[in-house]
Each structure stands twice: as structure tokens, then as C-alpha cells.
Amino acid sequence: MTSVADILKxxxxxxxxxxxxxxxxxxxxxxxxxxxxxxxxLVTGQLLGLDVGATLEVTDSFPFPVRQNGARSLAxxxxxxxxxxxxxxxxxx
Numbered sequence: 556m557t558s559v560a561d562i563l564k565x566x567x568x569x570x571x572x573x574x575x576x577x578x579x580x581x582x583x584x585x586x587x588x589x590x591x592x593x594x595x596x597l598v599t600g601q602l603l604g605l606d607v608g609a610t611l612e613v614t615d616s617f618p619f620p621v622r623q624n625g626a627r628s629l630a631x632x633x634x635x636x637x638x639x640x641x642x643x644x645x646x647x648x
Contacts (some may be wrong), residue, residue: 570584574609589618596621 582602589598598621602614 571606571609571627573611576611577614578613579615582613583617585618594632 586600589600598618600616600618602613603615603617604611606612
């Protein structure tokens, strides 16, 4: 059996640089729908997917709530946020 110490000693595999982004049709429709419902405000959301070789495959998306009547959204800072995702497989639009 492999110990945790042995696993931590292993080198991380080299990452292949991404060259393509593949979006499912459902993802595009969800983004367009979220944007059209919130016009003229900016919107944000979460993209979910995997990096397979040099292709980032985005398979689903979830909108973050938008501000209603001056209330703050659950998305926090929104479009001006300087937070970056920790994984290449996740991102915000």
C-alpha cells in the first residue's frame, strides 16, 4: 500500500498548455439566458468542466444571483472581483 508520504514526494505531472475551449450548447444557452434576464447589469457565473489534453471542455454553468433593488448579490464583488480560480477546469464568466 502506498503511504501518504510517498504520494506527496511524487512530482506533479507536467500540464499541457490549453489550446482549445469546447462549450456544450447548453452552456451557451444558459449564459445567454442569464445575460438577457439581467440587462443592462453585468452578470457573473461559474463554469464547470475538465481539461482533457490541450482542450478545456466546459460541460455546465451556473449563474450567480444579480443585485435586486440595490441589495448586494451573493456573487460578492461581481465583475470587478480580482479573485482567480485555483483550477483550470473552473472559471467565471
